[in-house]
């Protein structure tokens with residue numbers, strides 16, 4: 613039996629049952645921007661960057677969390693979609709201190725790259741009121757909550773990829789925060805410093821301390837290595 617078909621940007625493509633719109637698009641070389649999506653993990657639909665327009669749907673749909681269906685007619689760059697992405701980027705930028713010029717992730721930040729791509733140069737909204745201090749009291753990781761967009765990729769990397777289960781969500785509403793073992797600093801938690809959370813962070817919220825002063829992101833080369841800390845021997849980039 614032939615695979616079912618749908619249309620993306622007027623192009624007919626086939627897909628395997630169970631695939632999401634995002635997976636079908638990427639398989640066919642069609643770019644849909646994402647921030648919270650982490651391959652092979654449960655989609656959270658947290659960032660809303662992957663919204664697409666599906667003919668007949670009452671609202672835009674998150675491509676990462678919407679199963680592909682036979683006959684869908686999808687637009688990934690319609691004016692409505694672009695408008696939604698720009699507004700969303702403004703809101704994400706307003707949610708913290710995204711002062712790129714002094715950010716450790718400058719040049720390697722997915723939020724910055726998307727703001728540039730979609731021409732978001734000004735933010736019309738007030739920022740949120742919480743002011744959690746920077747966590748810098750361990751030898752490896754700097755955690756700057758003001759740059760966290762609550763995408764949850766670090767939570768997924770810790771819980772679904774590494775299965776350490778040290779990182780989770782804490783508090784509610786404007787006080788929402790990514791926490792470690794309840795709400796303890798990294799060095800007093802169940803964290804084994806595997807570094808997966810840092811690798812998947814799309815902004816400068818999590819950075820490697822050792823990178824400070826040793827060059828900018830575009831000057832460095834990443835190599836595959838083995839984490840020496842807990843003895844499991846996880847492979848990391």
Ligand code: FES
Nearest residue numbers: 657659660662676
């Ligand atoms: Fe789909 Fe974040 S990538 S909602």
